[in-house]
Amino acid sequence: MQGRTKAELAGISLLGNQAIDYKFGYDPAVLESFANKHPGNDYFVKFNCPEFTSLCPMTGQPDFATIYISYVPDKLLVESKSLKLYLFSFRNHGDFHEDCVNKIMKDLVELLDPKYIEVWGKFTPRGGISIDPYCNYGKEGTKWQAAAEKRLMYHDMYPEIINNR
Amino acid sequence: MQGRTKAELAGISLLGNQAIDYKFGYDPAVLESFANKHPGNDYFVKFNCPEFTSLCPMTGQPDFATIYISYVPDKLLVESKSLKLYLFSFRNHGDFHEDCVNKIMKDLVELLDPKYIEVWGKFTPRGGISIDPYCNYGKEGTKWQAAAEKRLMYHDMYPEIINNR
Amino acid sequence: MQGRTKAELAGISLLGNQAIDYKFGYDPAVLESFANKHPGNDYFVKFNCPEFTSLCPMTGQPDFATIYISYVPDKLLVESKSLKLYLFSFRNHGDFHEDCVNKIMKDLVELLDPKYIEVWGKFTPRGGISIDPYCNYGKEGTKWQAAAEKRLMYHDMYPEIINNR
Amino acid sequence: MQGRTKAELAGISLLGNQAIDYKFGYDPAVLESFANKHPGNDYFVKFNCPEFTSLCPMTGQPDFATIYISYVPDKLLVESKSLKLYLFSFRNHGDFHEDCVNKIMKDLVELLDPKYIEVWGKFTPRGGISIDPYCNYGKEGTKWQAAAEKRLMYHDMYPEIINNR
Amino acid sequence: MQGRTKAELAGISLLGNQAIDYKFGYDPAVLESFANKHPGNDYFVKFNCPEFTSLCPMTGQPDFATIYISYVPDKLLVESKSLKLYLFSFRNHGDFHEDCVNKIMKDLVELLDPKYIEVWGKFTPRGGISIDPYCNYGKEGTKWQAAAEKRLMYHDMYPEIINNR
Amino acid sequence: MQGRTKAELAGISLLGNQAIDYKFGYDPAVLESFANKHPGNDYFVKFNCPEFTSLCPMTGQPDFATIYISYVPDKLLVESKSLKLYLFSFRNHGDFHEDCVNKIMKDLVELLDPKYIEVWGKFTPRGGISIDPYCNYGKEGTKWQAAAEKRLMYHDMYPEIINNR
Amino acid sequence: MQGRTKAELAGISLLGNQAIDYKFGYDPAVLESFANKHPGNDYFVKFNCPEFTSLCPMTGQPDFATIYISYVPDKLLVESKSLKLYLFSFRNHGDFHEDCVNKIMKDLVELLDPKYIEVWGKFTPRGGISIDPYCNYGKEGTKWQAAAEKRLMYHDMYPEIINNR
Amino acid sequence: MQGRTKAELAGISLLGNQAIDYKFGYDPAVLESFANKHPGNDYFVKFNCPEFTSLCPMTGQPDFATIYISYVPDKLLVESKSLKLYLFSFRNHGDFHEDCVNKIMKDLVELLDPKYIEVWGKFTPRGGISIDPYCNYGKEGTKWQAAAEKRLMYHDMYPEIINNR
Amino acid sequence: MQGRTKAELAGISLLGNQAIDYKFGYDPAVLESFANKHPGNDYFVKFNCPEFTSLCPMTGQPDFATIYISYVPDKLLVESKSLKLYLFSFRNHGDFHEDCVNKIMKDLVELLDPKYIEVWGKFTPRGGISIDPYCNYGKEGTKWQAAAEKRLMYHDMYPEIINNR
Amino acid sequence: MQGRTKAELAGISLLGNQAIDYKFGYDPAVLESFANKHPGNDYFVKFNCPEFTSLCPMTGQPDFATIYISYVPDKLLVESKSLKLYLFSFRNHGDFHEDCVNKIMKDLVELLDPKYIEVWGKFTPRGGISIDPYCNYGKEGTKWQAAAEKRLMYHDMYPEIINNR
Ligand SMILES: [Ca+2]
Ligand SMILES: [Ca+2]
Ligand SMILES: [Ca+2]
Ligand SMILES: [Ca+2]
Ligand SMILES: [Ca+2]
Ligand SMILES: [Ca+2]
Ligand SMILES: [Ca+2]
Ligand SMILES: [Ca+2]
Ligand SMILES: [Ca+2]
Ligand SMILES: [Ca+2]
Ligand SMILES: [Ca+2]
Ligand SMILES: [Ca+2]
Ligand SMILES: [Ca+2]
Ligand SMILES: [Ca+2]
Ligand SMILES: [Ca+2]
Ligand SMILES: [Ca+2]
Structure with missing residues (x-):
């Protein structure tokens, strides 16, 4: 009663393996991928990641964000447990x-060679102001290059209401 | 005082029949359809399905999602009780x-031969991350083929706010 | 201190008349219209109708919905009390x-000959699934014919979040 | 420490003047304007007016609405206290x-000769149905004439959820 | 374990320096910038500023607003602590x-020479009416000039619901 | 198929009578009552009245409020149409x-001689501050006299969140 | 794999029986009950019924409400399908x-002889005012008689916010 | 058509007087009061003040809060315009x-000699943490002394959900 | 850098063990417990379980609920992974x-011998009605026996608003 | 223009000092306090801390929570910057x-010797279940000892709605 055969699951090392080394330093090498079984139709996969935290490079104080990652796969999908690590x-x-948001996008482009990807970080406020960077990418030579321009051009025209509470 | 005659209701076996066999294994054969009485105008039908659950193929743990299905019928409509089964x-x-989201779309294309269809799954988080796949389809040779491209290109530009609670 | 003269209000029989016969069978003949005083500019009128209820044609059980009706008038406006009846x-x-949603649209097209109209029904769930049909219409020979196609093509790209509670 | 000189504030009679005559009959003559200091760039000004009330022309019963007014100024801005009156x-x-919504728009076009304006009224329900008219206007000979058509064509494609409570 | 070297952080004087002079008079000179490390891809940075307050030029009474600032950087990013000051x-x-909203935009254009910028102020009500100005700017000779026109033309077509509470 | 006989409905003059004189001056004489058919058990009736408006006694400017009225009837119920008038x-x-809130309570005590009543007004802000008066009353010689003291003592310990938008 | 034996399910005629006669006139005889298997501990059962509709006895116009029913069973539970009918x-x-709210409570007391019951109806507005009656009952000779008094005395001290939309 | 005579309004100097000196230093002397016309029944008056701002005594940075003030008057009511100043x-x-929250309470006790008063400040976060002080007071020799103890003892048992956005 | 020693973690078999047998039939034997390290002070632990699903014993159709479990431990805490299984x-x-809700409570009483426990199930609707059972328990001979009575008596006096969407 | 003299601010080392050592291991020694200037009246101070994160002692995976801390000070207040560290x-x-929640409470009791304190942690889900521990403490020999028992007994009777999104 399985949608994927054992062979199709073979490349996945982290999911179902609890004895994991959590890396305390930035490490894109932990990312893993597996095959897209639906290459015939373009589609979106989105990750909602409300448990992101990093440090301020000037003061060392912790920063918190929700990171939203959306992409249109080509041949590969990112494995979610490796994304978590x-x-x-x-x-x-x-x-x-x-820099965080641009770096996450570039590391996933490197891993997946996707048709399209976008990363949006919504950080908690410091000193009464919060910062929400957004970047995206469309693969050259595909229709997603133009799509990326369009999505950037119409990005966030209805900003969510923020009151810092 | 009925909007459909008995003849128009004849093909529907599950609605109004409580003694149903629930299938515990994946089974697209339970799907039923009935005739679209409004072929003169394109229109949308959407199903909101917040009670979807499946299992993880690696670990066997249960997954939960809300599935949103929207389509533009051609000659057939899907019967909602059979969709539930x-x-x-x-x-x-x-x-x-x-895979679940793509499979649901393909099974409904097979059943209905619709002009357009899209399926969006919003799953609950595992390890602090949730995944929301979205796929769509427009029938070749109709204007809905281009419409599908457009809808995909502008998909989900305003992601809902997620905090895992 | 009135914006409309008595003459302009003359055709309206139901508003301000409490002794009304409520029809217990489907009856489009109760609909009434009055003159549009702003023919120089196209504009929208929307009705929010959260108190719609009908019966299931198979089982007789009651169904409940919110019906949203939006239209661009030509020469006529629908009188709201008659819409209620x-x-x-x-x-x-x-x-x-x-069928309900398409029928409501067609009856209003018959009554008003509007430039544009759309009807969206959002029904409460049965068996864990709710159904939201949406149809629209643009008058042939006006720019609203193309507008109707566009609005259908971009319909409901941000489905509301449903959890059945 | 003032952004406007006394000269620039000279035409404003109502703001900072508490001894105001409230007019109990419809009176567009109370509207006042002042100079737009940013003619080099088009921009929007929106007024949120949740405290609008009028009477029904048939029954005399009070009606309540929130009126949203958005415009792109040309040479003049409307003074907010006069708008309130x-x-x-x-x-x-x-x-x-x-009629109320169209009339408000036309009176402000008369006062301001704006590049663009739109007025949206959201009324409370009567007999279980609420009505939300929306009209707009773009100045002939400017790009805002086409913009007005576009904004009308894509108006309110995501109706707010209404439950009459 | 730092994403930016000391050299890359060198120009920033306010962040990490608590002994700051708060200026009680309008002063664009406090704004500081630093280098954009991702010039290869256009992206958005948004600031949510719910703690803005100024005075009314006529009456001296305090005004409160949330200011939303979004821009596409060219060579420079604005430092957030200096924006706060x-x-x-x-x-x-x-x-x-x-005037406040246009002035903020123009000061940031002067500082950053960005590809695109927009500023939206949402003020609390006075006398039952609130005012929300919005302005934007696209750099001449870039595709963001046309983008600014588009974003203005489709600005705020779904006004947030306001009830003054 | 009626829950009340014609005799039981006899005293009600306003409900079902559309040709009503709306009084433009404060007038408690319009209030009407009818018989409570459930004298055997104490129970609550609450009216939600979000369409209340009056004038400021100093400046003449309009005030807006939602008025919540809850009471435990003795022999009489207030007729809702007369309450509206x-x-x-x-x-x-x-x-x-x-003064408005205390006056409404005292007029209803005079009309109904209820066991208990409370009136809560939630007004929209003026100058950034909103005012919400609350008063209540328990009939002497009944247990509702002590109940009124208790309800006042524990009133509104969880104030609703207000942000003036 | 059943929590109740066939014997324990024997008295239930409506659940699992789709060919039901819906009664179009008020009929408490359709109510059914079954045995409480947990008589050793008092507990609450609540029904949320947002699809209630009746008619106005004066004008015949439809009324809509959400009915909340909570009770502490003694020997019997009400079967939910019969409650729906x-x-x-x-x-x-x-x-x-x-009258509706009191009648529902009394019919359920007659059917179930419960230790405690309460019924709260929240109706949609007519003429800008909505009415929410609430009644309760505690069985004489049990501690729930005093509990009913307490619950009534502290009923609804935090009224939900209503704006008629 | 006035609820208060000129004599009853005589002591009020600020309301209806726009030419006000705003004090830029802490100044309790601006507070004004007027007579309570309902001394026969205890009742609550609440002020919602979402536009409060002060400075940090260590760093000079601005702080923002919503201040909720609730009191039971004895002989005097505080005039709202003076509270604003x-x-x-x-x-x-x-x-x-x-200190702010305690000071506001003590200044109002000094002004009004109320039966009861409470002040709750909800501040925006600094460094990811927000602080919400709450204090109250009941007049010695009245039942409100014990009531103050009770309200403090049961204060805020259901903290609002905070996520700093 | 661990708050619990290896010895203190010794009894826990499921957490950190991904190769788990999910039981497809009701099985209270999977529950595990570990020692409470804070026996000196009573405290609450709550589990929010929005992913509960079972079957209807009459029709076999799936039911969905959020289960809320709160308890005051005595010597033992329930291990959360075993609770999930x-x-x-x-x-x-x-x-x-x-029956589900009472059974869950009784199984946890058997496992933990807690001072206090309560279980609240909020199910999704069937036929337009949803059911929310709630039961609780206080250990005989402790103050929690009386506390259980009090909590039951004041249970759910502010029912959440339900509209089935 | 300061509410506290330099002497009163003397003991505070962290606030206004940006060059702070963030401790990466659990360290209650960083906590600092300062004098309560309002010993004459009991009052509450609440901290909302939505940016708490720790690690799972079994698997090392990160956990996230919002921590709510409320206390009634005696002689000392906790300094918020030290609480953050x-x-x-x-x-x-x-x-x-x-264990986290109990430990935080005990460390603050040690630091402040408060009259009352409570700590509530609301963690994000793991495997579909989230855990919310709550503990409290009242100082022996004060009325807050009994108050702590009461607050525990009535803790969280209205659980927030959780759907894991
Ligand atoms: Ca917020
Ligand atoms: Ca959420
Ligand atoms: Ca959530
Ligand atoms: Ca929900
Ligand atoms: Ca919902
Ligand atoms: Ca709902
Ligand atoms: Ca609503
Ligand atoms: Ca609002
Ligand atoms: Ca508001
Ligand atoms: Ca608000
Ligand atoms: Ca509402
Ligand atoms: Ca509403
Ligand atoms: Ca928030
Ligand atoms: Ca927030
Ligand atoms: Ca809902
Ligand atoms: Ca949620």
Whole structure:
């Protein structure tokens, strides 16, 4: 009663393996992928990651964010447990909000060579102001290159209401 | 005082029949359809299905999701009770989130030959991350083929706010 | 201190008349219209109708919905009290959700000959699934014919979150 | 420490003047304007007016609405205190919802000669149904004429959820 | 374990420096910038600033707003602590809502020479009416000039619901 | 198919009578009552009245409130249409918030001689502050006298969150 | 794999029987009960019934409400399908809000002889006012008689916020 | 058509007087009171003040809060415009959150000699933590002394959900 | 850097062990406990379990609920992974809502011998009605026996608002 | 313009000092206190801490929670910046949810010797279940000892609605 055969699950090392080494330093090498079984139709996969935390590169104080990652796969899907470990590796790492979000996108482009990807970070406030960077990418030579431009151009025209509570 | 004659209701076996066999294994054969009485105008039908549950193919643990299905019928409509039984048949079935959503779409395309269809699954989190796959389809040779591309290109530009509570 | 003269109010029989016969069978003849005083500019009128109820044509059980009706008038506006009586006439009438929504639209097109109209029904769940049909119409030979296609093509790309409670 | 000089504030008679005559009859003459200091860039100004009330022209019963007014100024801005008095002048005035909303728009076009304006009224229910008219206007010979058509064509595709409570 | 080297952090004087002079008069000179490390891809940075307050130029009474600032950087990013001090400098400054929002945008264009920027102020009500100005800017000679026109044309088509409580 | 006989409905003059004189001055005489058919058990009846408006006694400017009225009837119930007309009679009447709320309670005590009653007004803000008066009453010689003291003592320990938008 | 034996399910005629006669006139005889298997501990059962509708006894217009029923069983539980049919029987029945709520409570006391019961109806507005009656009952000679007094005395001290939309 | 005579309004200097001196330093002397016309029954008056701002006594950075003030008057009511000016006088004043809230309460006790009063401040976060002080007071020799103890003992048992956004 | 020694963690077999047998039939034997390290002070532990599903004993159709479990431990705490497996064992088990909730409570009393426990199930609707059973228990001979009576007596006096969507 | 003199601020080392050592191991020694200036009246201070994170002692995976801390001070108040550093010290520390919450309370009792304190942790889900421990303490020999028992006995009778999204 399984939708995937054992062979189709073979490349996945982390899911179902509880004895995992959590990396306390930024480490894109923990990311794993597996085969997309639906190459005939473009589709979206979104990850909601409300448990992201990193450090401020100037003061060392902790930062908190929800990271939203959406992508259109080509041949590969990212394995969610490895994504969790990857995001965990920012835990004791210092970087600006704008840099974190761009770095996550570039590491996933490197891993997956997706048709399209976007990353949106919504950070908690410091000194009464919160920062929400958003970046995206469309693969050259596909229709997703133009799509990325369009999605950026119409990004966040209805900002969520924020009151810091 | 009926909007449909007995003849128009004749093909429907499950609605109004409480003695139903619930299938505990994935089974697209339970799906039933009936005639669309409004072929003169394209229109949308959406199903909200917040009671979807399946199993993880690696660990066997239960997964939960709300599945949203929207389609533009051609000659046929899906009967809602049979859709319920079909979704029930994932209850003890193991599959990845991305595979479930694509499979549901393909089974309904097979049943209905619709002009357009889309399926969006919003799963509860595992390890602090939740996954929301979305796929769609437009019938070749109709304007809905281009519409499907457009809807995918502008999909989910305003992600709902998630905090895992 | 009145915005409309007595002459302009003359055709309205139901508003301000409490001794009304509620029809317990489906009856589009109760619908009334009055003149649009702003023919120089296209504009929208929307009705929110959260108190719609009909019967299931198979089992006789009651169904409940919120019906949203939006239209761009040409020469006529629908009188709201007559709309209320018209929707009431579905109270003991049996029809599928998809048929109710299309029927309401067609009856209003017949009454008003509007430039544009759309009807969206959001029904409460049966067996854990709810159904939300949506149809629309643009008058041939006006720009609203193309507008109707566009609005259908981009319909409901951000489905509301449903949890059946 | 002032952003506007006394000269720039000279035309404003109502703001900072508490001894105001509230008009109990509809009176567009109370509206006042002042100079737009940013003619180099088009921008929007929106007024949220949740305290609008008028009377039903047939029955005399009070109606309540939130009125949303958005416009792109040309040479003039409307002064907010005068807008408040203008809206107050509907308090004991009888008119249909559709007529109120069109009338407000036309009076502000007359006052401001704006590049663009739209008015949306969301009324409370009577007999279980609420009515929300929306109209707009773009100045002939500017790009806002086409913009007005577009905004009308895509108006309110995601109706707010209404349950009459 | 730092994402930015000391050299890359060198220009930032306010972040990590608690002994700051808060300016009680409007002062754009407090704004600071630092280098954008991702010039290869356009992306958005948004600031949510719910703690903005200024004075009314006519009456001296305090005004409160949430200011939303979104921009696409070219070579420079605005440092968030300096933005906080800049917004603080409106605290005892008198200006109309429409003027505050345009002034903030122009000061940031001067500082950053961004590809795109927009500023949206949502003020609390006075006399039952609240005012929400919105302005934007796209750099001449880039695709963001046309993008700014589009974003303005489709601005705020779904106004948030306001009830003054 | 009626729960009340014609005799039991005989005293009610306003409900079902559309040709009503709306009083534009404060007038408690419009209030009507009818018999309580459940004298054997104490119970609560609550009215939610979000469409209350009056005038400021100093400046003449309009005030808006939601009035919540809850009571335990003795022999009489207040007829809801007459309550609507009574509240309407404050429309052009000037009074402080604290006085309106106490006055409504005292007029209903006079009409109904209830076992218990409470009135809570939640007004929209003026100058950034809103005022919510609450008063109650328990009939001497009944257990509701002590109940009134208790309810006042524990009143509103969880104030609703207000942000003036 | 059943928690109740066939014997324990024997008295239930409606659940699992789709060919039901819906009664269009008020009919408490449709109510059914079954045995409470947990007589050793008092506990609550609550029914949320948002699909209640009846008629106004004066004007015949439809009324809509959500009915909340909570009780502490003694020897019997009410079967939910029969409760649904019972509430359906108000569909074409005319009664005041206050009378409906008291009548539902008394019919369930007659059926179940419960230790405690309460019924709360929250109706949609008519003429801008909504009515929410609440009644309760505690069995004489049990501690629930005093409990009923306490619950009534502290009823609804935090009224939900109502704005009629 | 006035609820208060000119004599009853005589002591009020600020309401209806727009030419007010806003004090930029903490100043309890601006508070004004007027007579309570309902001394026969105890009742509550609540002020919702979401536009409070002060400075941090250590760093000078601005703090923001919503202040909720509830009191049971004895002979005097506080005039709302003077309360607004009083709260404004904290604008450039440095004090800890705990001190602000206690100070506001004590100043109002001094002014009004009320039977009961409570003040709750809900501040925006600094460094990821927000602080909400609450204090209250009951007049010695009245039942409100014990009531104050009770209200403190049961204070805030259902903390609002906070996520800093 | 551990709050519990290896010895203190010794009895826990499921947490950190991914190769788990999920039981498809009701099985209280999977429940595990571990030692309470804070016996000196009574405290509450609550589990929120929104992913509960069982079957209807009459029709076999799936039921869905959120189960809330709160208890005051004596010597033992329930291990959360074993609780998850226990709740999973209802997945293919048929029982009425009222029976499920009582059974869960009794199994946990058997396992933990707690001072206090309560279980609240909130099920999704069937036929337009949802059922929410609640039961509790206080250990004889402790103050929690009386506390259980009090909590039951004041249970759910503010029912959440339900609209089946 | 300061509410506290330099002398009164003397004991505070962390606030206004940005060059702070963040401790990566659990360390209650970082906590600091300062004098309560309002010993004449009992009052509450609450901290909302939505950015708490620790590690699972079994698997090392990160846990996230919002911690709510409320206390009634005696002679001392906790300094908020030191509280932030203290909570930060759990970042790389492994402990069960129930142990974290009890430990935080005991460390603050040790620091402050408060009259009353309570700590409530609301953790994000693992495997579909979330855990919310709550503990409290009242100082022996004060009325807050009994108050602590009461608050525990009536704790969380209205659990927030959780759906894991
Ligand atoms: Ca917020
Ligand atoms: Ca959430
Ligand atoms: Ca959530
Ligand atoms: Ca929900
Ligand atoms: Ca819902
Ligand atoms: Ca709901
Ligand atoms: Ca609503
Ligand atoms: Ca609002
Ligand atoms: Ca609000
Ligand atoms: Ca608000
Ligand atoms: Ca509402
Ligand atoms: Ca509403
Ligand atoms: Ca929040
Ligand atoms: Ca927030
Ligand atoms: Ca809902
Ligand atoms: Ca949730």
